[in-house]
Amino acid sequence: MESNQTKKHRLYLLALLGFNAFVHVGVEKSKTLLEKEKQTLPLTSDSRSIDLRDSWFTETNRNVEDLLHWSWIFPRITAWNSDTLPIYEPGLDDVVKQCRGKNLFFSTDVEKHVCEADIVFVSVNTPTKTRGLGAGKAADLTYWESAARMIADVSKSDKIVVEKSTVPVKTAEAIEKILTHNSKGINFQILSNPEFLAEGTAIQDLFHPDRVLIGGRETPGGQKAIQTLKSVYAHWVPEENIITTNLWSAELSKLAANAFLAQRISSVNAMSALCEATGANVYQVAYAVGKDTRIGPKFLNASVGFGGSCFQKDILNLVYICECNGLPEVAEYWKQVIKINDYQKSRFVNRVVASMFNTVSNKKIAILGFAFKKDTGDTRETPAIDVCKGLLGDKACVSIYDPQVTEDQIQRDLTLNKFDWDHPIHLQPMSPTAVKQVAVVWDAYEATKGAHAICILTEWDEFKSLDYQRIYDNMQKPAFVFDGRNVVDLEKLREIGFIVYSIGKPLDAWLKDMPAIA
Numbered sequence: 285m286e287s288n289q290t291k292k293h294r295l296y297l298l299a300l301l302g303f304n305a306f307v308h309v310g311v312e313k314s315k316t317l318l319e320k321e322k323q324t325l326p327l328t329s330d331s332r333s334i335d336l337r338d339s340w341f342t343e344t345n346r347n348v349e350d351l352l353h354w355s356w357i358f359p360r361i362t363a364w365n366s367d368t369l370p371i372y373e374p375g376l377d378d379v380v381k382q383c384r385g386k387n388l389f390f391s392t393d394v395e396k397h398v399c400e401a402d403i404v405f406v407s408v409n410t411p412t413k414t415r416g417l418g419a420g421k422a423a424d425l426t427y428w429e430s431a432a433r434m435i436a437d438v439s440k441s442d443k444i445v446v447e448k449s450t451v452p453v454k455t456a457e458a459i460e461k462i463l464t465h466n467s468k469g470i471n472f473q474i475l476s477n478p479e480f481l482a483e484g485t486a487i488q489d490l491f492h493p494d495r496v497l498i499g500g501r502e503t504p505g506g507q508k509a510i511q512t513l514k515s516v517y518a519h520w521v522p523e524e525n526i527i528t529t530n531l532w533s534a535e536l537s538k539l540a541a542n543a544f545l546a547q548r549i550s551s552v553n554a555m556s557a558l559c560e561a562t563g564a565n566v567y568q569v570a571y572a573v574g575k576d577t578r579i580g581p582k583f584l585n586a587s588v589g590f591g592g593s594c595f596q597k598d599i600l601n602l603v604y605i606c607e608c609n610g611l612p613e614v615a616e617y618w619k620q621v622i623k624i625n626d627y628q629k630s631r632f633v634n635r636v637v638a639s640m641f642n643t644v645s646n647k648k649i650a651i652l653g654f655a656f657k658k659d660t661g662d663t664r665e666t667p668a669i670d671v672c673k674g675l676l677g678d679k680a681c682v683s684i685y686d687p688q689v690t691e692d693q694i695q696r697d698l699t700l701n702k703f704d705w706d707h708p709i710h711l712q713p714m715s716p717t718a719v720k721q722v723a724v725v726w727d728a729y730e731a732t733k734g735a736h737a738i739c740i741l742t743e744w745d746e747f748k749s750l751d752y753q754r755i756y757d758n759m760q761k762p763a764f765v766f767d768g769r770n771v772v773d774l775e776k777l778r779e780i781g782f783i784v785y786s787i788g789k790p791l792d793a794w795l796k797d798m799p800a801i802a
């Protein structure tokens with residue numbers, strides 16, 4: 285039975301984890317219309333529309349940016365209310381369908397719902413700054429600040445405001461200042477409740493989190509707020525897995541956790557280079573090392589490099605915080621995690637080019653997998669972007685297949701400037717010119733037909749069970765496989781006739797004779 289405690293609290297997520305091409309198409313369309321036609325633009329498949337004529341702006345005091353923002357949000361929220369959710373995440377459909385309309389509502393009427401809520405979770409994006417002070421490192425808190433200002437403006441009752449986004453340590457202090465500046469006597473309690481889910485396993489992580497972390501002020505009000513939020517999680521998370529701390533520990537723990545996870549990957553990737561040079565096998569080394577219970581076996585898979593919207597962004601943020609606090613040595617230490625990751629990606633490209641007689645000019649190279657990991661359509665900071673750009677820089681023709689990523693998304697990723705991807709689509713550059721040497725196909729066999737080489741960049745399960753004999757028969761010879769995710773059966777492919785490179789594994793004689801020197 286639902287407790288009174290739960291009934292009392294209406295939880296509203298200001299923003300949901302989300303990213304999809306459907307939205308992109310909608311925005312491109314609205315930008316074009318806005319500039320060329322200034323017509324009434326139907327934004328959704330239902331009856332909602334926005335009048336784009338000049339009067340829309342003058343009469344209502346709105347500006348182009350507002351309009352673009354809303355023309356992006358409406359179709360997205362419509363998608364959340366439809367049978368086709370705007371993101372791919374295993375298990376998400378079931379959860380949404382079970383709760384939608386009961387205790388889960390998707391709405392564009394943000395102000396109304398925030399005004400009514402007792403607890404507001406803010407999970408807006410916190411991208412890396414692209415310009416100004418701290419550009420390329422510091423977190424851009426524009427979206428957080430605007431959310432906080434809106435909460436301050438519309439609130440008429442006391443609220444708990446929860447930092448769900450990953451933010452720099454001490455952000456809560458700044459948010460408190462915004463909220464209380466004009467608070468009309470309203471009491472705001474800020475809590476830090478960082479999110480630890482990983483994409484692809486988000487639902488499993490939601491139901492069975494290793495821990496839930498809640499940080500708050502060490503005042504009676506702060507402690508009461510912590511208990512309130514704790515009681516919400518206690519409905520499905522064992523009490524011993526709910527950790528409570530002060531605000532700054534919670535904020536910093538999130539950055540620290542991601543830095544530690546990414547550091548493990550960079551450590552094993554650094555080892556992979558040494559394994560290739562010495563004849564050791566990185567998987568055997570990782571297994572042996574991970575058997576030590578003090579180290580543990582997880583997150584020791586060597587790869588073409590880590591991707592995703594979080595690791596790089598959060599480590600850069602950590603580096604910036606260290607620098608700001610006069611700790612250059614600590615900053616330098618964490619910077620190395622990113623440097624090794626960049627090294628791993630360029631090392632992979634160099635290996636491909638060097639193995640193929642030092643040139644890939646006009647050669648067709650099949651890219652299997654573009655998402656940053658399997659079971660997601662997310663491409664943010666995917667290593668595939670750097671690998672494809674590297675190969676294109678050497679004039680290759682790439683043919684890309686990913687079961688969840690659209691052509692529009694791939695073309696966008698290959699043309700956007702670094703970090704622009706993490707800003708709302710209406711703030712990104714207009715329709716970038718498509719890269720001509722890139723073909724996006726919807727089948728691995730089509731991608732590999734006539735190709736000189738295959739690069740496996742995402743560990744989709746289906747790549748393990750492809751008919752590699754058929755693929756080999758349809759490729760140019762010698763036929764190469766560069767496995768950036770250790771998904772193929774090395775020996776089997778070598779028997780078929782492929783020259784195979786797998787990160788950190790003993791090299792074929794062919795590869796040994798073709799050293800990759802930048």
Ligand SMILES: NC(=O)c1ccc[n+]([C@@H]2O[C@H](COP(=O)([O-])OP(=O)(O)OC[C@H]3O[C@@H](n4cnc5c(N)ncnc54)[C@H](O)[C@@H]3O)[C@@H](O)[C@H]2O)c1
Nearest residue numbers: 298299300301302407408409410427430431449450479483
């Ligand atoms: N993606 C993940 O798996 C993950 C996991 C843990 C933590 N995080 C953190 O959560 C935050 C969000 O990540 P994401 O991947 O969901 O980002 P996202 O860009 O996919 O989603 C953020 C959403 O916030 C919306 N938004 C921006 N400003 C807003 C405002 N003022 N009012 C209402 N909505 C607004 C955007 O339109 C967007 O839809 C980041 O800080 C990230 O580091 C993400």
Ligand SMILES: O=c1ccn([C@@H]2O[C@H](COP(=O)(O)OP(=O)(O)O[C@H]3O[C@H](CO)[C@@H](O)[C@H](O)[C@H]3O)[C@@H](O)[C@H]2O)c(=O)[nH]1
Nearest residue numbers: 479480481482483549583584585587590591592594656657
């Ligand atoms: O042994 C490994 C494990 C992961 N990866 C790669 O690392 C990246 C990140 O993977 P993962 O951490 O599983 O996915 P994310 O969704 O980015 O989740 C991370 O980032 C989230 C956002 O902050 C956190 O909430 C999660 O706890 C944290 O795992 C991907 O490219 C993976 O392929 C490896 O190369 N080797």
